[in-house]
Amino acid sequence: MKRILISMALAAGVMTYAGGFRVSLQGVKQLAMAHTSAHAEDASVAFFNPAGISFIPSKLSVVAGGFGVSNQITYQNTSTLQQTETDNPLGTPIYAAVAYKVLDNLSLGFSFSTPFGSTIEWPSDWEGKEIVQKLELKSYFFQPMISVKLAPWASFGASYIYAKGKVDWTKALTIYNGQLNLLDDSATGHGFGFGFYFQPDEKWDVSVAYRSPVDMKAKKGKATFMVPTSLLPNFNGGSDNFKATLPLVDEYTLGITYKITPKWLVSADYNYHGWERYSKLTLDFDNVAAGNQPNDPTILVSPKNFKNTSSFRLGTQYAFNDRIFGRLGWYYDETPYEDKDFIPETPSFDNYVITGGVGFKFNKFGVDLSGAYAMPKSRTFSNQNIKFAGQAKADVFYFGLGLSYNAF
Amino acid sequence: MKKIYISTLAATLLLAVSCKTDFENSTEDVAVTSGEANFSKYISLGNSLTAGYRDGALYADGQNESYPSMIAKQMQSAGGGEFKQPLMPDNNGGLLLTLPTGNVQIADTKRVITGFSAGTPTIAFANDNKAATITNTVLTGPFNNMGVPGAKVSHLLAPGYGNVQGILAKTANPYFVRFASSPTTSVIQDFLAQKPTFFSLWIGNNDALLYALAGADDTVETLTPADQFGTYYNLLVSQIKTSGAKGVIANIPNVTTIPSLTTVPYNPLTATLLGKGDVNVGNATIDQLNSSLYGPLNQILTALGAGDRIKPLSKTATNPLLIFDESLPNLGNAITTAALASGNPQLMALAPYLGATYGRARQAKSTDLIPLTTSGSIGTAATLPPGIPASLGARGVAYPFEDKYILTSTEATAIDTAINSYNVIIKKAADDNGYAFVDANAKMVELNSASGIQWDGVRYSAKFVTGGSFSLDGVHLTGRGYAIIANEFLKAINTKYKSNLSMISPNSYSGVTFP
Numbered sequence: 052m053k054r055i056l057i058s059m060a061l062a063a064g065v066m067t068y069a070g071g072f073r074v075s076l077q078g079v080k081q082l083a084m085a086h087t088s089a090h091a092e093d094a095s096v097a098f099f100n101p102a103g104i105s106f107i108p109s110k111l112s113v114v115a116g117g118f119g120v121s122n123q124i125t126y127q128n129t130s131t132l133q134q135t136e137t138d139n140p141l142g143t144p145i146y147a148a149v150a151y152k153v154l155d156n157l158s159l160g161f162s163f164s165t166p167f168g169s170t171i172e173w174p175s176d177w178e179g180k181e182i183v184q185k186l187e188l189k190s191y192f193f194q195p196m197i198s199v200k201l202a203p204w205a206s207f208g209a210s211y212i213y214a215k216g217k218v219d220w221t222k223a224l225t226i227y228n229g230q231l232n233l234l235d236d237s238a239t240g241h242g243f244g245f246g247f248y249f250q251p252d253e254k255w256d257v258s259v260a261y262r263s264p265v266d267m268k269a270k271k272g273k274a275t276f277m278v279p280t281s282l283l284p285n286f287n288g289g290s291d292n293f294k295a296t297l298p299l300v301d302e303y304t305l306g307i308t309y310k311i312t313p314k315w316l317v318s319a320d321y322n323y324h325g326w327e328r329y330s331k332l333t334l335d336f337d338n339v340a341a342g343n344q345p346n347d348p349t350i351l352v353s354p355k356n357f358k359n360t361s362s363f364r365l366g367t368q369y370a371f372n373d374r375i376f377g378r379l380g381w382y383y384d385e386t387p388y389e390d391k392d393f394i395p396e397t398p399s400f401d402n403y404v405i406t407g408g409v410g411f412k413f414n415k416f417g418v419d420l421s422g423a424y425a426m427p428k429s430r431t432f433s434n435q436n437i438k439f440a441g442q443a444k445a446d447v448f449y450f451g452l453g454l455s456y457n458a459f
Numbered sequence: 460m461k462k463i464y465i466s467t468l469a470a471t472l473l474l475a476v477s478c479k480t481d482f483e484n485s486t487e488d489v490a491v492t493s494g495e496a497n498f499s500k501y502i503s504l505g506n507s508l509t510a511g512y513r514d515g516a517l518y519a520d521g522q523n524e525s526y527p528s529m530i531a532k533q534m535q536s537a538g539g540g541e542f543k544q545p546l547m548p549d550n551n552g553g554l555l556l557t558l559p560t561g562n563v564q565i566a567d568t569k570r571v572i573t574g575f576s577a578g579t580p581t582i583a584f585a586n587d588n589k590a591a592t593i594t595n596t597v598l599t600g601p602f603n604n605m606g607v608p609g610a611k612v613s614h615l616l617a618p619g620y621g622n623v624q625g626i627l628a629k630t631a632n633p634y635f636v637r638f639a640s641s642p643t644t645s646v647i648q649d650f651l652a653q654k655p656t657f658f659s660l661w662i663g664n665n666d667a668l669l670y671a672l673a674g675a676d677d678t679v680e681t682l683t684p685a686d687q688f689g690t691y692y693n694l695l696v697s698q699i700k701t702s703g704a705k706g707v708i709a710n711i712p713n714v715t716t717i718p719s720l721t722t723v724p725y726n727p728l729t730a731t732l733l734g735k736g737d738v739n740v741g742n743a744t745i746d747q748l749n750s751s752l753y754g755p756l757n758q759i760l761t762a763l764g765a766g767d768r769i770k771p772l773s774k775t776a777t778n779p780l781l782i783f784d785e786s787l788p789n790l791g792n793a794i795t796t797a798a799l800a801s802g803n804p805q806l807m808a809l810a811p812y813l814g815a816t817y818g819r820a821r822q823a824k825s826t827d828l829i830p831l832t833t834s835g836s837i838g839t840a841a842t843l844p845p846g847i848p849a850s851l852g853a854r855g856v857a858y859p860f861e862d863k864y865i866l867t868s869t870e871a872t873a874i875d876t877a878i879n880s881y882n883v884i885i886k887k888a889a890d891d892n893g894y895a896f897v898d899a900n901a902k903m904v905e906l907n908s909a910s911g912i913q914w915d916g917v918r919y920s921a922k923f924v925t926g927g928s929f930s931l932d933g934v935h936l937t938g939r940g941y942a943i944i945a946n947e948f949l950k951a952i953n954t955k956y957k958s959n960l961s962m963i964s965p966n967s968y969s970g971v972t973f974p
Contacts, residue, residue, distance in 0.1 A: 125482075130962040132486040178964050181916035225917040225939075225966050226927035228973060279973035281574050426480045438913035442482050 072169040072188050072397050073300070073324065075362075075384070076144045079116040079453025083408025083421035084366025085380025087318035088306035089258040091248065093417070093455045097148040097162040099304065100260035101196035101208030102248035104150040104160040109415075109457040115147040116419070116453030121446075124171070124398045128178055128441040135177040139170055156200035162210070164192045167299045169397055179439055180223035183396035184230070187219040190267065190299060194244065205249050212242035216267045218297065220396070227278045231341070233293060233334070235272035240265040240299065256308035264301040264328055270294055274336060287338040294335040301325040313370075318380075320364035326357035326387035354436050356392040360385040366406070376410035378421070386430075393432030398443055400427030408451075417455035424448055491536040494958035496705045497656040498534035501542065502603050503527030504615060504650060504699075505661040508944075509606025510634065511544075513930035513937060516552025516569035516585075517608055517634060521930075524938035524968050526945040527604050527659060533949060533960045534657075544604040545638035553590025554633050556626055564590050565626065565633055570931040572924070572973055580924050582931055594633040595623055601653050605646055607635045611665045611683060612691040615646040616698070647698045658699060658706035659948060661899065663692065663885065667878050668714045668934070672830055675870035676863035682873070685880035692881075696888045707895035707952050709944075710882040712903035715871045718923035719831045719933030725823040727837065728778035728856060745772045747850075752857055755806055756817055759797040763790055768821040779822040780829065780837065783859040786869045791818025812847055820859035826868035831923070831933045833864045895955030897947045912943060914965050919943065927970045938968030 075086045078095035088099035094112040096103030120142035127134040150160040167190040175184045191214065198208030217236040224231050246260030272293040276286035283289045301324070308318040332353045334341075340348035366380030386399040393399075408421030429444035503509050503525075510517055511525025522528070522544050531542030553568035568585045575581065607614070609632055614620050617630075621639020625631030640649050650658070666683035673679035683691075699706070714720070734741025749771045756769045768787070772778045795814030798806045806813070823829070833855075841858040843851060851857045854864070866874075882900060889896035903921070906912050906928055911920035919940070920926035923933055928940035936944065942965035949960045 127482060127486040128964075129484075129486060131964050132489055132491075132961040133964070134486050176967070178915050178966065181966065226919075226925065226970060228970065281572060281974045284575060285578060429480055429482055437916040439915050444480060444482055 072167050073302075074144050074166055074168050076118045076120070076449065076451065077146045077164050077166065078114075079118070079408065079419040079421045079451040080378070080410060080455075082118070082423060082449070082451055083378035083380065083406055083410075083419065084318055084368055085320070085364040085382040085404070085406050087308070087320040087364050087366040087380065088260065088304050089248075089256040089308040089318055089320070091250075091256060093457055094148040094150040094160065094162075095146070095453070095455065097150055097160045097196060098146060098164050098166075098192075098194070099306070100246035100248055100258045101160065101194075101210040101244055102198050102206045102246040102260070103258060104158045104196065104208060105152075105156075105198040105200045105206035106248055106250055106256075107150050107152070107158070107457075109459060110152045111150070111458040112455070113147075113149045113458070114453065114455040115145075116451055117143055117145040118449055118451040119143055121448045123446045124395075124443060125445070126177075126179070126395065126441055126443050130440075131178070133178060135174060138172050138174065140172065142168070142170060144168065158198045158208075160196045160198065160208075160210075162192070162194040162196065164194070165190060166192055167216075171396060171398065173395065175223070179395045181225050182394070182437055182439060183220065183222050185219070185221045186396045187217065188297070188397075190214055190216040192265075196244075198248075204251050205247065207245070207247055209245040210243060212244060212263070212265055214240040214242065214265045214267060214299065216240070216297070218269065218272070218295075224276070224278060227282055229276065229278035229282070232275040232277065233272060233295075234275070235269035235295075237271070238267045238269040238297070240267040242299075246304075254310045256306075258304065258306040260304045260306075262302045262304075264325060265299040267297045267299055268294075269296070274339065274341075276339065276341075286341075291339045292337045295333060297332070298328040300328055315369050316367065318364075318366045318368075320362075320382075322362045322364075324360045324362075324387070327359045329355050329357040329387070331355055354392075355388070355394065357387040358389070360387045374412050376412075378406075378408045378410065380406040382406070390430055390432040391434060392436075393430065393434050393439075393443065394437075395439070395443075398445065400430060400443075400445055402427045402447075415457050417453075417457070419451075419453040419455070421451045421453070422449065489959075489961075491959055491961060493534070493537040493539075494953070494956040496952065496956035496958055498537055498539035500540055500603075500653065500655050501527075501531055501534055501657040501659070502650055502653055502655040502704075503530075503606060503659045503661075504646065505606040505659070506610045506665050507606065507608035507935060508664060508941075509659070509661055510604065510608050511606070511941070512608045513932065513935040514552075514569040514571070515567060515930075515932035517547055518550045518552035518569055519547050520550050520969070521552075521569075521938070522546050522604070524941055525604060525606065526941040526948065527606065529942055529945040529963055529968075530659065530948055530952075530960075531603065533963065537958060537960060542603045543601070545598050545600070545602045545634075547592055549591060551586040551590065552592070553586075553588065554592050554594045555590050556623075556633065557593055557595045562593070564588075565594065566590065572931065572971070574974065580931075594626065594636055597636070598638050600638050600640060601649060602638050605638075605650055607632050607646060609634065609665060609669075610646070610662065611669075612662050612688060612695060613683075615662060615695055616691065618643055618645045618648070620645055647695065651698065651702055655702055655704045658702070658704050659708070660696075660699065660706065661709040661897075662695070663688065663711045663881050664714065666881065667711070667874050671714050671866055671871070671874050672719065672832070672934070674830065674833075674861075674863040674865050675867070675874065676861075679863050682877055685877055685884070688877075688881050689884045692884050692888060696892060700892055705894070705956060707897060707948055707955070708885060708889045709897035709899040709948070710885045711878050712900050713875060713878055715828060715866070715875055716903065716907045716921060717934055718921055718926070718929045720828040720866060721921070722831050722923040722933060723829040723834045724777070725825050725827050725829060726777040726779040727834070728772065728780065730774050732837075733856065742774050745774050748772055748857060751805065752851065755798070755801065755803070756794070756813070759794055759801075760790070762797065763793050765790060769817070770822065779824070780855040780865075781820060781857065781859045782823050782827065782855070782865045782867070783861055784819055784821050784867050784869075785862060786867065787819040787821060789818040791815055794818055809847065812844060817859065823865065824868065826871070828866040828868075828871055830864070830866065833860070836860075836864060895951040897944075897951045899944060899947065902944065902947050906940075906943070914943070917966050919965070924971055931971065937970045939965040939970045942968045
């Protein structure tokens, strides 16, 4: 298990899919049911709501899983008639969680997840090369948590979030026939989460959760200016440090599961994301005047104008028998920005996704498979801030493999 | 149970497929058409801007990125034919003229950046300014790009403009010599002989530009009077009209906003510059100039009520260049008289010289324009009459820059006025004859604005070297700059003739080359 987990972590590279650079892939079982949250069968509930771990039937539960995300963005410029496709690598977000009931009414848990990320790779000579050639964003959330049963049917849980992240952004400096790379792999941030989980009777599960924003602060990022030799003196010798803060936004979740029969359940979720915090990206270089602020030319401010978004999720699970489960779902995830703010470094679309999967149980050991097909709505945009206009569409497909072990 | 299950699935799929994921129209399926125009034989007429001249020379790579060749490429998907250019054989440019006495170089090779010192580019001639192209070698035409560097409007009409015998007398143009069909032909004659179906015309720049770059010195270049410009321009357009070709014509950019005239500040004199890097030497020079020249002149001029013409130099601030302004009232006699009466033996000895030299001298103001080519002449020695201390001969510092070095604000305004008149004539010619019209001037104004022109995230401005749109001569564009102009032509053609030629991405062409 540990070996699998580590090798998956090494291979991790996460992929944008709607909602800015938020990745909604934290449970294979959950994804199969549209990534709904009110499921307290095993430790995979930990990421969704720390209070949920109080309702895991077994004393110790361990889960781990990973996804493959195949994603291709196509851009077309209706005035030059050029068409460009991304050459994105397969994204592989992963998660793992463990929950342990210390006392009947006190549970501890830990969740590891990759809730935000994006890897976008355009051909290096494409039309938007000045904005992005390649951008890799990664985040790792380490979340210890505690949950207390307030009553046999209600619990409260809270978690602390320690986040580590990486940004690796390469773009062209067309005027200088060069490139700029911004790299920081030691950005860190802190946050918290808390929630309530209710099982008023055996038919209902209700999950209410909040996850705080996390400001990923790059304090000593490295900017490498790859420019012709004669220009190096103008770029501090070719390398500089920069400071930047990337906001990972907060999320409110309300989830409900209703068991129509003991074998058949339906779930619904509503999420609200605070993307408004990402109104602009500020890069503060130490020395190089690569900015755009008249009073301080080392500061580059790029408007992003994200707005808050909602997503709606509907999922269902049917138990064919004690061993085999079938799952289906549908969800709608909103893009956090308008057409006039479209940015090719984190291309985003209004996204409809259908999901499905199967689960198998062998005694205490569970194996789940899921797949999802996204139908991002193509968009016609014109970003006046960067004078970049055209149309974009995306093809996205996900699959996941999850393992769960519910000991004693 | 199963029924509910199936209907849930059906509802899910219905919701899922109800959105539009694909492009409404793929650009791969767009059919490009010529509309009411016929692009099968496109010929461009113009000057250096049309030829693809840049970095102070005509060379092959620049020609391949000329705006007409970019336009022709776009026309090819709408019935456009081959676009042949009189390509230079190399990428250094420059011209040699073979005379009975041997080869004479008549055009310099292109400019290149060899490095930077204190953020300012060091610019030199490529290949040590050894040109290899022989002007006398006439290429086999005809050619679609008939842009002739240096041509004014009247030149396109002039027979013999391609006669090698007329080059030194300046009745012929070496670039036209290279591709004229005969020594007696004219540009317009060779144009008409090709029976073009479509043309572009961007001419008139040199009727004002050459004069501006010569500091508005009439003895070097002349400004074409507006009425004369109108006569030639209308004659040219009426000749073009006989071809029956449809076409597009562009107006003239306001030449006083090009980097060649806006890069060098009016006040570059500092202690560092005057001391050639040594501040102490510079400060001593300033003290010396103030006590022997600027101070006395300031005193005399102040007494004459013209004290703002020349003020003492500052050691801490940047000081303006000393220039000659022929529009000023000549205070020469008064200066001589005052110097003689000063009681200062040094001044008294120099009195006639001071009057003759500084009678219409003043320090430059922010509205005066200093051509890029003048920067190398700051401090160079002017020829002085016998007996005058050599230190007084330093141009722009102690000796007023002669007319040809500086475009004073009065001269610049006169040039702007002339160009505005030219542009009225050009616009009328386009409208009267039903040709598409490109407001190139407006595009240059936009390029010259604080925000510049942005294209796919790249910000272009008229700033020298780092603006990305002007080449190293500060007058002609880079491939990217030409592409911005090419798009204006394409837009104008599409609007007028209902074609749908696609735009081009300026960012994919070449800009300034850095070593």
